Amino acid sequence: MRYLLLSLITVLTISCNSAQSSSKTKMSRSDYMNTITAEDLSKHLYTFASDKMEGRMTGTSGQKMAAEYLKDFYKSQGISAPAANNNNYYQPIPAAYFGRSQDMMDSENVVAFIEGSEKPEEVIVLSAHYDHVGMENGEVFNGADDDGSGTVSMLEIAEAFQKAVKNGNGPKRSILFLHVTGEEIGLYGSRYYTENPIYPLQNTVCNLNTDMIGRIDPDKADNPNYLYLIGSDKLSQELHDVSEAVAKEYSDLELDYKYNDENDPNRFYYRSDHYNFAKNNVPIIFYFNGVHEDYHKATDTPDKIEYELMAKRAQLIFQTAWEVANREVRITADKL
Numbered sequence: 001m002r003y004l005l006l007s008l009i010t011v012l013t014i015s016c017n018s019a020q021s022s023s024k025t026k027m028s029r030s031d032y033m034n035t036i037t038a039e040d041l042s043k044h045l046y047t048f049a050s051d052k053m054e055g056r057m058t059g060t061s062g063q064k065m066a067a068e069y070l071k072d073f074y075k076s077q078g079i080s081a082p083a084a085n086n087n088n089y090y091q092p093i094p095a096a097y098f099g100r101s102q103d104m105m106d107s108e109n110v111v112a113f114i115e116g117s118e119k120p121e122e123v124i125v126l127s128a129h130y131d132h133v134g135m136e137n138g139e140v141f142n143g144a145d146d147d148g149s150g151t152v153s154m155l156e157i158a159e160a161f162q163k164a165v166k167n168g169n170g171p172k173r174s175i176l177f178l179h180v181t182g183e184e185i186g187l188y189g190s191r192y193y194t195e196n197p198i199y200p201l202q203n204t205v206c207n208l209n210t211d212m213i214g215r216i217d218p219d220k221a222d223n224p225n226y227l228y229l230i231g232s233d234k235l236s237q238e239l240h241d242v243s244e245a246v247a248k249e250y251s252d253l254e255l256d257y258k259y260n261d262e263n264d265p266n267r268f269y270y271r272s273d274h275y276n277f278a279k280n281n282v283p284i285i286f287y288f289n290g291v292h293e294d295y296h297k298a299t300d301t302p303d304k305i306e307y308e309l310m311a312k313r314a315q316l317i318f319q320t321a322w323e324v325a326n327r328e329v330r331i332t333a334d335k336l
């Protein structure tokens with residue numbers, strides 16, 4: 001009886017172990033993608049875009065609190081600060097850099113890093129600005145869509161990549177998660193980064209920038225399953241083609257290039273942080289939902305976000321990052 005019991009335990013242990021290891025190796029990129037959920041995004045955003053953050057105006061205590069939220073998240077996930085940034089999650093930017101009024105305060109970009117397993121010197125930069133416009137007459141501008149949506153999407157994307165790392169499926173190239181400050185007052189944080197890059201720009205494969213992906217453009221009310229892509233083919237045909245192929249395979253979103261038109265009067269290509277990478281010849285994609293009635297108003301609140309749609313959009317960005325990080329050949333600015 002005892003003997004039998006022992007062997008039964010042995011069998012159970014063995015089968016248990018093998019089940020564990022096979023589930024590890026069997027997790028696909030779609031499984032990692034599916035860890036990005038509407039529920040998690042919503043949890044993050046209700047905190048990140050709450051009144052407590054006071055509208056996250058560059059240099060204010062609200063912005064510092066937001067920076068801390070990001071730093072704490074990466075720490076909790078075991079995603080390290082870049083060694084090349086002295087193991088610091090903050091890239092400090094002195095007040096003088098913002099070149100505005102006397103009362104401007106120091107600020108900081110927030111950075112976290114997953115090192116590539118095969119080509120660690122080649123870096124994909126995912127970016128989103130975490131600052132917003134602050135408060136006016138005691139009213140908080142929550143900036144849930146602008147750009148709380150991009151910010152919390154990046155957290156979920158980072159978490160998905162870190163799960164892959166833990167399973168031995170980490171990206172071949174490195175990924176820098178760059179949360180920039182000073183966007184709303186003139187794209188300062190991204191400009192500072194590109195002038196003081198933690199990793200050389202010539203080794204920066206591409207920049208995928210997310211600014212506003214949680215809402216629906218009123219023009220798209222009848223067809224909300226979309227995402228605007230801007231700039232994907234400006235410097236690199238290869239990046240554009242990869243992005244299209246990934247979307248076809250892993251997403252049912254319609255990629256809309258309406259705002260990619262050179263003659264579009266909105267000139268969105270020049271209006272968010274990716275542009276500082278593009279002007280340095282780093283291929284970029286800008287992900288965007290378009291403007292809406294709450295854009296830059298106190299009414300851009302977390303309850304108006306379309307979380308299921310936002311999860312789909314974040315999942316597409318994850319898959320694109322996965323592809324450019326893992327494919328054999330590095331993306332280049334082949335249109336230069």
Ligand SMILES: [Zn+2]
Nearest residue numbers: 146147211212
């Ligand atoms: Zn924005």
